Amino acid sequence: MSEPVISIEHLSKRYVLGHQAANGDGLRHALENLLLAPGQWLTRRRERRQAAHEEFWALKDVSFEIQQGDVVGIIGRNGAGKSTLLKILSRITEPTRGRIAIEGRVASLLEVGTGFHQELTGRENIFLNGAILGMSKAEIKRKFDEIVAFSEVEQFLDTPVKRYSSGMYVRLAFAVAAHLEPEILIVDEVLAVGDAAFQKKCLGKIQDVSSRGRTVLFVSHSMPTILRLCKRVILLQRGAVAGDGPAEEMTRKYLSSGTDRAAERVWADRDKAPGDDVARLHSVRVRNAQGAVTESIDISEPFEIEVEYWNLQERLKPTVSIHFINEDGVLLFVTNDFVNPQWWSSARRPGLVRSRCLVPAHLLAEGQFFILAALCSYNPDRLHALERDVVCFQTVDQHDLDRVREKYTRVWPGALRPRLEWKVEEIQR
Amino acid sequence: MARLIIEAGRTERQYWRDLWRYRELFAFLAWRDLLIRYKQTAVGVAWAVLRPFLTMLALTLVMKVSKLKGDGASPVPLFVFSAMLPWQFFSTALSESGTSLITNSNLISKVYFPRLVVPASSVITSFVDFLIAAVFMAGLMIWYHFAPPWSVAALPIFVLLTFGASFGVGLWIAALMVKYRDFRFVVPFLVQFGLYAAPVFVMTRDIPEKWRLAYSLNPVVGIIDGFRWCVLGGANGLYWPGQVASLAGVAVLIVTGLWYFRKTERSFADII
Numbered sequence: 142m143s144e145p146v147i148s149i150e151h152l153s154k155r156y157v158l159g160h161q162a163a164n165g166d167g168l169r170h171a172l173e174n175l176l177l178a179p180g181q182w183l184t185r186r187r188e189r190r191q192a193a194h195e196e197f198w199a200l201k202d203v204s205f206e207i208q209q210g211d212v213v214g215i216i217g218r219n220g221a222g223k224s225t226l227l228k229i230l231s232r233i234t235e236p237t238r239g240r241i242a243i244e245g246r247v248a249s250l251l252e253v254g255t256g257f258h259q260e261l262t263g264r265e266n267i268f269l270n271g272a273i274l275g276m277s278k279a280e281i282k283r284k285f286d287e288i289v290a291f292s293e294v295e296q297f298l299d300t301p302v303k304r305y306s307s308g309m310y311v312r313l314a315f316a317v318a319a320h321l322e323p324e325i326l327i328v329d330e331v332l333a334v335g336d337a338a339f340q341k342k343c344l345g346k347i348q349d350v351s352s353r354g355r356t357v358l359f360v361s362h363s364m365p366t367i368l369r370l371c372k373r374v375i376l377l378q379r380g381a382v383a384g385d386g387p388a389e390e391m392t393r394k395y396l397s398s399g400t401d402r403a404a405e406r407v408w409a410d411r412d413k414a415p416g417d418d419v420a421r422l423h424s425v426r427v428r429n430a431q432g433a434v435t436e437s438i439d440i441s442e443p444f445e446i447e448v449e450y451w452n453l454q455e456r457l458k459p460t461v462s463i464h465f466i467n468e469d470g471v472l473l474f475v476t477n478d479f480v481n482p483q484w485w486s487s488a489r490r491p492g493l494v495r496s497r498c499l500v501p502a503h504l505l506a507e508g509q510f511f512i513l514a515a516l517c518s519y520n521p522d523r524l525h526a527l528e529r530d531v532v533c534f535q536t537v538d539q540h541d542l543d544r545v546r547e548k549y550t551r552v553w554p555g556a557l558r559p560r561l562e563w564k565v566e567e568i569q570r
Numbered sequence: 571m572a573r574l575i576i577e578a579g580r581t582e583r584q585y586w587r588d589l590w591r592y593r594e595l596f597a598f599l600a601w602r603d604l605l606i607r608y609k610q611t612a613v614g615v616a617w618a619v620l621r622p623f624l625t626m627l628a629l630t631l632v633m634k635v636s637k638l639k640g641d642g643a644s645p646v647p648l649f650v651f652s653a654m655l656p657w658q659f660f661s662t663a664l665s666e667s668g669t670s671l672i673t674n675s676n677l678i679s680k681v682y683f684p685r686l687v688v689p690a691s692s693v694i695t696s697f698v699d700f701l702i703a704a705v706f707m708a709g710l711m712i713w714y715h716f717a718p719p720w721s722v723a724a725l726p727i728f729v730l731l732t733f734g735a736s737f738g739v740g741l742w743i744a745a746l747m748v749k750y751r752d753f754r755f756v757v758p759f760l761v762q763f764g765l766y767a768a769p770v771f772v773m774t775r776d777i778p779e780k781w782r783l784a785y786s787l788n789p790v791v792g793i794i795d796g797f798r799w800c801v802l803g804g805a806n807g808l809y810w811p812g813q814v815a816s817l818a819g820v821a822v823l824i825v826t827g828l829w830y831f832r833k834t835e836r837s838f839a840d841i842i
Contacts, residue, residue, distance in 0.1 A: 156840065232576060232682035234839045241576040255680040260606045272598040273681055 144244070145206035146325060146356050147230070152239035154200040154225050154380075199225040201380040203239070212347075212357040214371035214388060216364075216395050219415075221377040223360045227251060227329050230358070245324030245356075248274060252329070254314030259303035263294055263313055266302055270317045284320045291342075292316035312339055319346045325356045340470070344370065362529040364392045364511060365470035396533050403533045404436040411451055415526040420459035420516045422526050423449040423493060427512070427534045440507060440538045440558065446498045448514055450526075455489050457518040459525055461496040464513035465505070466530075467556055473505075479519075503560035506553065507538045585832075589684045599674075599691035603666075604698060618702040622658050626651045629770065638771055644802045645714045651707055652801045653770040653794045656728065658703060660736045660790055661761040663696035667740030668757050671748055675842045685835050686828075689744045693737050700729075707801070719803025728796040731820055735789045738823025741831045748834065748842050769794050774809050783811055789823065792816020 200222045207213055217223050228234045230241065231249035256273040257266050267288055271281040281288075289295055292313040294305070302310055328347065347370060351357045361367050367374060367388060374391035376384035384391050396403035404427040408414030414421040429435050430442040438444045448461045465473040478496040479485045511533045516525040538553075574584075608614040629650045633640065640649035667689035671678060674688050711718065747753040768790045769777075777785050786792055792813050799808050 228839065229576065233679065235836045236576065236578050238578060241574075243574040243576070247574070249681070251680045252676075256674075256677050258602060258606060260609045261602065265602075265605065269598055269602050272595045273677060273683070275683075278594055278598075 144209070146209045146244045147207040147358075148242050149206070150204050150240045152200055152203040152226075152229065152241060153198060153237050154222075154229060154234070155237040156197045156199055157195070198380050200229075200236075203377075203380070203382055205375060205382060205385060207356060207358065209356055210351065210354045211373060212351045212359065212371045214367040214374040214391075215358065215360045215377060216362075216367060216374060216391065217377035217383075220379075222380040223377055224251075224329065225380075226377070227327055227358070227360060230327055243325065246275075247325045247327060248318075248321040248323035249327035250274075250318045250321075250329065251327075253311055253318065257302060257310070257314060260301055262301055263292075263298045263305070266313065267317055270314065274318060274321055275323075276321065288316045288320050291319060291346075308339070315339075315343055315346075319343070319350075323355070325358070326350055327358045329360045330362060363466075363470055364396065364530050364533070365466065365468045365509075368392060368468065369470075396530065405434050406528075406531050414451070415528050416450070416516060417525045419452075419454055419457050419518065419523070420525040421451045421453065422514065422516065422528065423451055425449075425512065425514050425528075425531045427532050436534045438505075438534050438536050440505065440536045441502050443502045444500050444534075446500065446512055446514075446532075447495060448498075449493060449495045450516055451492070452489055452494050453491055455491065457523065458485070458489055459516050459518045460485075461498075462515045462517055463498055464515075466511045466513060467506075468509040468511075469556075471556060473510075473556055504557060505536050506555055506558040507536050509533060509535050585684060589686060592683045592687055595683055596687045596691050599687060600694040603692060603695040607695060615702065618699040619706045622651065622654050622703045623706065625658070626654055629654070633771060636771075641773060641798070641802065644716065648710060648714060648716060648802060649798070650770065651710060652798045653768070655700070655703055655707055656732050656793050656797045657765060657768055657770060657790070659696055659700035660732050660793065661764065662699060663693045663733075663736035664739045664743065665757050665761055666692040666696055667737065668743030668747060668753065670740075671744045671838065671842065672751075672754070678842050679839050685838055686741075686831065689740050689831075690737065693733065693740060696736070697733070711801075716802075718801055721800050721803050723800075725797070725800040728793055728800060731789075731796070731817070732793050734820045734824050735793060738820060738825075738827040741827030742823070745827075745831045745834045748838050764790065773798070774812055775807075782809065783815060786812030786815045787819060789816045789819035792819075 203222070203226065215223050215226065225234075227249065228251070229236050230243070231247065231251065233251075254270065256270055258269065261269065267285065268278070268281055272278070276284075289298065292309075292315075294309050294313050297305065297309065302313070305313070326347075344366065347357060347359070351370075357370075359367070359370060371388050374384075374386065374388045375382060376391045376395050384394050393403070405424070406426075407424040408422055411421055411423070414423060416422055424447075426434050426447045427436065427438070427444065428447055429438055429444050446463055448463065450459070450461065452459055460477055460479045462475060462477040464475050467473055476498055478498070484496075511530045513527070513529050514531045515527040517523060518525065538558075608617060611617060613620065626647055630647045633646050633650065640646050670688045670692040671685065677683075677688075678685065743753050743757060767788060774782060774786065774791060774795050786809065793816060795809060795812060796816075
């Protein structure tokens with residue numbers, strides 16, 4: 142067993158909620174009290190201090206160790222403390238309690254293109270961003286050509302990045318970060334941007350980094366990416382470590398946390414459910430042809446994704462959008478309930494709405510699928526809620542008759558497996 | 571291999587070493603601010619001259635109309651400009667460094683570096699403007715055939731003092747603005763009002779004797795007096811108690827500014 146490169150002992154981070162509330166009128170309060178009622182100053186102050194006592198522990202007694210060369214995934218729902226953990230590890234914020242010992246140079250990538258300036262050219266931004274990420278000028282100069290080659294934006298090096306397409310922007314930003322060569326790399330959800338080809342390149346780069354004995358700490362909401370990159374996964378729940386082990390086991394635990402099954406997600410408390418003042422999610426389920434909630438779907442039977450949400454107003458028309466994502470992280474297709482013209486044209490009333498998306502038989506291939514569910518309205522375009530990997534399910538092909546594969550039993554490639562009509566005739570004898 | 575310990579309150583010990591390590595970032599940030607300062611402006615860097623020039627014209631007009639004589643010896647535009655020069659440097663430097671943390675909030679919340687780098691580098695940007703305006707001042711003196719006295723050699727001391735004063739105030743404002751955005755409104759007011767509180771139209775010696783020392787507690791007073799003495803000399807003799815008060819004021823500003831900045835710095839990322 143090698144020495145741990147990161148060891149975290151009893152790490153806790155407290156945020157004072159009253160702090161934030163007092164933010165807006167803090168100074169006014171302070172001045173008013175001082176000017177209008179100097180006598181009350183002391184008493185008021187005490188009151189405020191009491192109000193500020195609403196505490197929130199973003200991390201509670203977190204301890205773990207990471208060995209040299211490990212690629213460790215960190216997963217957890219929103220608010221589980223992932224970002225706080227990364228921020229403490231990257232020294233952006235201080236822990237309230239506990240201790241971390243890190244051996245080696247750390248580079249953290251909490252965002253792609255931090256410090257990029259719209260008015261500066263690509264060339265200038267490479268230097269600026271490199272310096273912000275902790276590279277020396279000499280180091281950036283040495284790697285400049287490599288960075289440019291990786292980013293594929295040679296022609297636009299002297300164009301201000303505000304004229305870049307978003308794809309070019311992300312490519313350039315990641316290229317700088319990818320050439321950091323730290324001993325420990327901390328990455329937060331940065332691969333959610335960019336096109337599929339580029340994502341692949343980024344993942345390749347991360348794998349490359351880890352294969353050279355570097356340690357990688359990786360936070361993601363994308364279970365497929367986690368499964369592909371990491372062997373070990375740490376699951377955070379409400380600020381504490383809820384699991385630490387092999388990736389498959391932990392992602393499974395993550396997907397099924399909250400409810401018993403990965404195929405069902407229910408938010409019992411409407412006010413805490415994902416959403417805003419227009420619409421909030423209530424539940425998402427995967428149901429088979431018989432209407433039962435299940436994680437296992439037979440490829441030759443239709444099934445449905447059911448989304449229930451609270452519509453809280455009458456003005457906007459929230460619609461349900463779901464994304465089907467396969468285990469390679471490829472977005473297969475997106476569908477939206479506004480294709481139902483009757484529903485789209487009807488008036489909205491506050492209440493609970495159930496939208497069901499009927500998926501025909503013989504559409505998906507075998508494998509694991511993840512659903513992203515979103516509530517949005519159009520004109521004006523607004524996103525009310527978005528949940529990644531909200532439910533997941535497995536499709537199985539039972540190798541009977543009446544399948545796409547018929548009697549073929551070996552691997553059938555492809556992300557989809559539609560049963561298409563074939564016309565066959567002899568045209569010459 | 572470098573070993574790093576992260577603990578509550580631990581940053582103190584590594585801070586000054588880190589500050590040295592991040593000196594290149596300091597240079598890069600200053601370089602960035604210089605690059606973008608006059609991008610997409612028609613006259614570009616000329617603004618650095620135009621701004622003090624136009625203010626000088628206006629103030630000269632004010633002085634002529636209200637029949638103020640300045641020091642009685644040097645031409646009125648020179649009298650005004652020798653005060654505008656440090657005042658512009660001081661006011662832009664303090665407003666730039668005061669807002670610097672807010673304008674760089676995306677950096678603060680996503681990357682680690684000693685936060686002092688940010689307000690410090692924005693003072694540098696204003697210094698470049700100051701240099702350009704100083705060249706303009708030299709031109710103005712040639713135009714008026716006004717030879718600077720020997721005391722011009724002491725000018726760097728007062729430039730340094732201006733640096734210190736604006737950095738000290740900038741630190742206070744930057745740190746306070748993270749928590750109280752009110753200072754975004756306070757700063758322009760401060761700068762506008764400060765022009766009248768500073769001895770731009772008058773000289774410190776015109777202030778009644780019994781108020782003079784109190785007036786000099788404003789560090790800018792000593793700085794402007796010093797500039798005038800350096801550039802125009804002659805009638806602009808130094809008021810020594812005022813100079814000492816000003817020096818002490820700057821020292822207090824820097825020390826307390828650093829203290830408050832360091833004290834609040836660790837929570838910047840949480841509340842910005």
